[in-house]
Amino acid sequence: MLNSKFLSLLLGLVLILSNVQSFSQVKDISLDEMIGQMIMLGFEGTRIDDTKFKDIKGNIIQNKIGGVVFFDRNIININQVKEFISSINALDKKEPLFIAIDQEGGQVSRLKSNRSFKTFPSAKYVAQHLSTAKAFDLYYTMAITLKNIGFNLNFAPVVDVDINPKSPAISLKNRSFSSDPKTVINYARTFVLAHKKANVLTTLKHYPGHGSATTDSHFGFTDITHTWNDLESIPYRTLIKEKSVNIIMSAHLFNSTIDDRFPASLSKVHLGKILRHDMKYKGIIITDDLQMGAISKSFDLNTVIINAINAGNDILLFANYFTLDPHLADKIIDIIKLAIESGVIKKKQIQLSYKRIIHLKRLII
Structure with missing residues (x-):
């Protein structure tokens, strides 16, 4: 019979070999392909053969991007978007894509009732009217809906704390669970666990916190x-410590006491x-849309x-919403190289x- 010391040595050898294999696999991947996994783009079009989707389709096949994000402009109804995502996933590519969407509930919901999708309430409503148990059921229904579509x-x-009741991006849109961090944590945790059960990844946003801001970073410089x-x-500190985080979204928020540039x-x-x-976060960080006014009006692409x-940041998000650039992926890759x-x-x-990125994709896709 194998003794415990031998088993420990064997396990250690397996872990070493797996790490060596992991490093070797990275060495075998081209630089262009590694960079491509770091790019997520928005796009125009509502079906795979749409001429507006041609450039993004080419990016996917050539492994120049690692994910896409859907907005209102890409969604007509459940059958259309389900078929569209299925067709995207069927494209010949080396790695599966992150297929992302903003589905918070309330005002920030890409799957809308006027397109025959189920309506979900805002974070503020959920925290005020539902127990965490009932919230779990609600968010599990949301997550299963997302999963079934693709x-x-x-x-x-949103884990922003509702500090400023006049915050245009957060409080006025009822996007925060509460002004109490503990309540935010409890309902955010519930949201994450419900999605985890449905095998859908989640994103804590907007780091380091948009809840006190007096302006909206979508439109311009936002100083907190x-x-x-x-x-x-x-x-963030609590949920990171609990290992309840898949991805964190970094926000375009300026705080001169931390970084004056x-x-x-x-x-x-x-x-x-x-x-x-300081917070010992080891996971993926994705930027908020790098074409928002807070960024595009102050810095050049380079x-x-x-x-x-x-x-x-591990993933660069470009919504391609107001300024659609068919050559954006190539430009990003060239700048990085x-x-x-x-x-x-x-x-x-x-x-x-x-x-x-690949580690997280292997776990979920």
């Missing part, structure tokens, strides 16, 4: 220097030091991409992001 990633829940409160970090989404201090080092990666060649971005950072 989505594997939901850009939710004098409004941000450490209460806003509690949901860049918003959180482009900041090494916000993401590298505080989120990764600056955005380089700083987003060096800050610690040139930055690596010049030493501005370390190749190791790309490899690390690739490994995080």
